[in-house]
Amino acid sequence: MAHKICVIEGDGIGKEVVPATIKVLEATGLDFEFIYAEAGDEVYKRTGKALPEETIEKALESEAVLFGAAGETAADVIVKLRHILDTYANVRPVKSYKGVKCLRDDIDYVIVRENTEGLYKGIEAEIDEGITTATRVITEKASERIFKFAFELARERKKEGKEGKVTCAHKANVLKVTDGLFKRVFYKVAQEYKDIKVEDYYIDAMNMYIITKPHVFDVVVTSNLFGDILSDGAAGTVGGLGLAPSANIGDEHGLFEPVHGSAPDIAGKGIANPTATILSAVLMLKYLGEHETANRIEKALEEVLALGLTTPDLGGNLKTFEMAEEIIKRL
Numbered sequence: 546m547a548h549k550i551c552v553i554e555g556d557g558i559g560k561e562v563v564p565a566t567i568k569v570l571e572a573t574g575l576d577f578e579f580i581y582a583e584a585g586d587e588v589y590k591r592t593g594k595a596l597p598e599e600t601i602e603k604a605l606e607s608e609a610v611l612f613g614a615a616g617e618t619a620a621d622v623i624v625k626l627r628h629i630l631d632t633y634a635n636v637r638p639v640k641s642y643k644g645v646k647c648l649r650d651d652i653d654y655v656i657v658r659e660n661t662e663g664l665y666k667g668i669e670a671e672i673d674e675g676i677t678t679a680t681r682v683i684t685e686k687a688s689e690r691i692f693k694f695a696f697e698l699a700r701e702r703k704k705e706g707k708e709g710k711v712t713c714a715h716k717a718n719v720l721k722v723t724d725g726l727f728k729r730v731f732y733k734v735a736q737e738y739k740d741i742k743v744e745d746y747y748i749d750a751m752n753m754y755i756i757t758k759p760h761v762f763d764v765v766v767t768s769n770l771f772g773d774i775l776s777d778g779a780a781g782t783v784g785g786l787g788l789a790p791s792a793n794i795g796d797e798h799g800l801f802e803p804v805h806g807s808a809p810d811i812a813g814k815g816i817a818n819p820t821a822t823i824l825s826a827v828l829m830l831k832y833l834g835e836h837e838t839a840n841r842i843e844k845a846l847e848e849v850l851a852l853g854l855t856t857p858d859l860g861g862n863l864k865t866f867e868m869a870e871e872i873i874k875r876l
């Protein structure tokens with residue numbers, strides 16, 4: 546049966562990198578039913594809604610969502626969509642590819658960021674003139690499910706020859722109550738995964754370690770804001786935003802998107818790097834159980850990167866679609 550995928554191109558380069566990715570998916574020979582939906586600045590200008598009801602319905606009834614980028618309405622689109630789909634795990638692989646300028650050539654870990662609470666719960670207040678607060682929510686339930694997710698992922702990666710280790714990043718020495726709970730739950734869940742190594746670091750030190758010893762990590766798990774900051778920094782160590790994919794995964798839904806935004810500075814020129822979106826589609830295929838096809842695409846992409854057949858951001862001179870074509874040739 547065809548995989549039913551909700552496709553949201555969104556704004557700016559979303560309209561370039563997503564169609565290029567769809568071309569690659571179509572070339573794999575797998576059977577897909579692509580259901581197109583709108584979201585972002587453009588539909589907002591036209592209808593007054595950045596995330597139309599119809600889009601939400603299409604997303605909810607699909608097996609997975611492939612998302613490009615939104616512009617200024619990003620918070621009302623992607624943050625809302627993650628919430629509606631209850632995708633509690635934000636998964637961001639950090640991997641060095643040959644041919645891409647990286648800190649080291651042996652970086653291969655995954656950041657798992659809690660996607661539903663922490664400081665991004667959105668509980669802010671102005672309690673007096675010039676005095677504002679934000680509430681940091683950490684619950685046992687959400688912490689437990691994100692740690693279980695991280696340990697399961699480490700188990701899967703161990704089967705593929707990885708070390709089988711989960712590193713928890715927190716700030717329990719200062720945020721004694723919230724991260725005290727976070728750290729405690731981490732070691733409680735770890736009890737159920739004796740086959741997986743565990744360690745924990747303070748987030749500030751962790752931020753240094755992803756630069757000084759990025760090759761030692763396997764699965765890194767952290768809370769929402771820390772994960773947001775850590776993962777953009779990590780992307781910078783392996784070639785930047787043009788290469789950074791992400792998956793948002795819940796118990797019922799999966800939403801796959803490049804980390805970058807609509808890139809208005811290069812939109813419309815046809816030079817956006819499609820890699821981040823293609824790698825997001827690779828994560829989507831793994832989520833759909835299509836591991837063989839996922840690996841085929843990644844391998845073809847690896848060859849293309851190693852040969853320098855890339856868009857200008859990586860030093861090549863190909864257009865978005867030409868790079869996709871090079872990948873298709875090698876499938």
Ligand code: NAI
Nearest residue numbers: 614615616617619623786787805806807808811817818858
């Ligand atoms: P951005 O990620 O769009 O661009 C940052 C820089 O990276 C730009 O110089 C851009 O040209 C470059 N870049 C990004 N993706 C690239 C690619 N695939 N190939 C080559 N170069 C690439 O972030 P920025 O400029 O901060 O935000 C632009 C708009 O995107 C804003 O309206 C923002 O709200 C939105 N945004 C949306 C996100 C989403 O939909 N998930 C995430 C981040 C920003």
Ligand code: MG
Nearest residue numbers: 773774777804
């Ligand atoms: Mg971010």
